[in-house]
Amino acid sequence: MQSDLFRDILWYAGIALDAALALRLFQLRLAKRYPVLSLLLCFSVGRSLGLAYLRHDHQRLFGLSGYSLAYFITQPAVWVLYFLLVLELYSRMLEEYPGIRRLGRVVLLSALASVTLACAAVILVDHQAGFDRYPFISYLILQDRSVYLSLSTLILLLLLFVAHYRIPIRRNVWILYCSFGGYFVAEALLYTLRRYFGSAFAPVRDLAGALFYLALLVGAVLLFSPAGETESRPATTLWEGRRPELETALSVQLQGFNQALVRALR
DSSP: OHHHHHHHHHHHHHHHHHHHHHHHHHHTTOTTTSHHHHHHHHHHHHHHHHHHHHHHHTOEETTEEHHHHHHHHHHHHHHHHHHHHHHHHHHHHTTTOHHHHHHHHHHHHHHHHHHHHHHHHHHHHOOOOTTSSSHHHHHHHHHHHHHHHHHHHHHHHHHHHHHHTTOOEEHHHHHHHHHHHHHHHHHHHHHHHHHHHOGGGHHHHHHHHHHHHHHHHHHHHHHOOGGGGTOEEOGGGGTSOOOHHHHHHHHHHHHHHHHHHHHHTO
């Protein structure tokens, strides 16, 4: 009983923080600058409220649990929005390089299509039922793990790129990158452990995943600010000092690459 109450508290805390961050974006008039994030937060609030109603009301749809059916139907939309959020962060990090930004969009959208096809193929060829009572739950867990591993890979590759070229990034973008990037990595790890240890690990995974999500939302709500849209710093300054000559040389190199891409992608 106490565990159910604690789970409900975490659930509604997540809804409140999703709404708070969305409200923060609209108050700062940044919803148009971060449209995918705004859509993700609004969708998350509506989805969570709907799932909460179906879970407590024990509604059944087409002879199935309404909560389970709604969760399975809406989960792919969450995956897509997460990939689009990574694309949005990529675009905000490379605003001054339209050619590279356009190339990255093609790569990331191709990655989204590839992951979608890979997940569908896994469902068809993977016959491991896993440790769960229902095989479809094991398949869904496998897809979640694949998606979060892909998101984690993309987010780390993006960090390597902007760190290598010492690209100045606005503070708000860094906040979103660290918050959601950390969440993707944590979820990938937790789903991997869930797949390995089986259903006995499910309560630990659910609790840890919820706490990570709440932590990222609290950080984003508290740190997101108007000043964060004007203050910029490269990733490398987090672990080493500024090197103006090297940064200038890398900027010239990147500008040349960007101009070549602009001409090639016309």
